[in-house]
Amino acid sequence: MERKYLFIVNKTAGSGRAGTTWPTLAEYLNQKNIDYLIYETNYPGHEYQLIQNLLKNNTVEGRTIVVVGGDGTLHQTLNGLHDAPQHEMIPLGYIPCGSGNDFARGAKIAKNPLKALKNLLQAKKVTTLDVGFYRNTLQQQADDGSFTNNIGIGFDATIVDLSNSSRLKKFLNKYHLGSLVYVIILFKAYFVQPPFPVTITTENETHSFKRAFLVTTTNHPFFGGGVSIVPTASMTDGKLDLVLIEKLPAFPFLLLFILMLLPPHLHTKFSCVKQFRAEKLTISSPTKQHIQADGEALGAHPVELSLSIEKQDFIF
Numbered sequence: 001m002e003r004k005y006l007f008i009v010n011k012t013a014g015s016g017r018a019g020t021t022w023p024t025l026a027e028y029l030n031q032k033n034i035d036y037l038i039y040e041t042n043y044p045g046h047e048y049q050l051i052q053n054l055l056k057n058n059t060v061e062g063r064t065i066v067v068v069g070g071d072g073t074l075h076q077t078l079n080g081l082h083d084a085p086q087h088e089m090i091p092l093g094y095i096p097c098g099s100g101n102d103f104a105r106g107a108k109i110a111k112n113p114l115k116a117l118k119n120l121l122q123a124k125k126v127t128t129l130d131v132g133f134y135r136n137t138l139q140q141q142a143d144d145g146s147f148t149n150n151i152g153i154g155f156d157a158t159i160v161d162l163s164n165s166s167r168l169k170k171f172l173n174k175y176h177l178g179s180l181v182y183v184i185i186l187f188k189a190y191f192v193q194p195p196f197p198v199t200i201t202t203e204n205e206t207h208s209f210k211r212a213f214l215v216t217t218t219n220h221p222f223f224g225g226g227v228s229i230v231p232t233a234s235m236t237d238g239k240l241d242l243v244l245i246e247k248l249p250a251f252p253f254l255l256l257f258i259l260m261l262l263p264p265h266l267h268t269k270f271s272c273v274k275q276f277r278a279e280k281l282t283i284s285s286p287t288k289q290h291i292q293a294d295g296e297a298l299g300a301h302p303v304e305l306s307l308s309i310e311k312q313d314f315i316f
């Protein structure tokens with residue numbers, strides 16, 4: 001039986017790349033007489049609401065949901081799916097059109113959107129992968145959700161916060177130059193983010209650190225648009241990988257960052273970089289910290305994050 005599809009398209013993803021790519025994908029779908037519906041997102045977080053409504057009125061029934069956008073679009077869609085009572089492991093497809101595309105790297109989905117679509121249409125089986133689950137219990141109203149890539153407090157979350165509020169980014173986005181501003185934000189975040197105390201607990205151990213700077217838990221090797229933060233992380237091992245980097249002076253931090261970017265990724269050998277691999281983790285800090293998940297801002301507050309693994313079916 002021919003598969004049917006429901007496309008969630010964020011045309012603004014990748015500084016508009018998804019919008020310019022969609023007509024090519026639609027043309028291919030029409031050529032191949034594929035049965036599909038398309039829903040475009042109109043504002044940040046719209047994917048979440050869309051999915052919830054489409055599930056409620058049974059529009060999704062019998063269709064594979066395919067996300068066209070970046071990691072944030074996938075994140076919002078996955079969370080819309082998970083927060084609906086009847087999600088029942090509906091498989092997700094993903095066509096990478098964002099600026100970072102870390103999930104596509106981690107899951108080895110073709111970078112070229114048309115190639116990724118062709119592979120998806122030909123896929124014979126679903127692939128079950130780990131996704132992370134977080135619960136922040138320190139907030140008045142406990143906040144929870146899923147992440148495909150990573151969840152972080154400290155430096156990376158400050159970068160997300162600064163880039164969301166950056167007027168320069170919004171201006172450059174109009175000219176498809178949004179990613180240029182990331183370099184400026186990276187430098188700014190280094191000076192804005194102070195060191196903070198944090199306690200990490202796994203099934204077997206508890207460790208406290210006084211001067212954490214970046215605390216990121218990842219589901220696969222990549223974060224921040226291709227930075228191989230934990231080269232050995234896997235989306236099928238049922239485990240999460242936490243990396244903690246302590247605050248360093250600017251020059252050593254820059255060197256460490258360069259090591260992170262370049263193979264063989266020797267940053268993990270330094271004593272200021274701590275690693276934990278576990279099925280369950282908690283991260284607590286009494287200080288107010290920005291939190292990011294898959295590049296989406298989750299606000300700023302004291303942290304008591306419980307992390308675990310769930311499974312999600314994908315088609316690609």
Ligand SMILES: Nc1ncnc2c1ncn2[C@@H]1O[C@H](COP(=O)(O)OP(=O)(O)OP(=O)(O)O)[C@@H](O)[C@H]1O
Pocket residue numbers: 010011012013014015041042043044045046047069070071072073074076097098099100101178295296
């Ligand atoms: N029409 C829209 N206008 C503005 N934002 C939108 C729209 N539709 C979806 N979004 C939001 O865009 C955000 C970023 O999407 P995504 O991460 O997929 O793209 P990206 O290009 O990787 O993003 P970024 O430029 O932030 O790296 C998500 O939070 C999503 O909810």
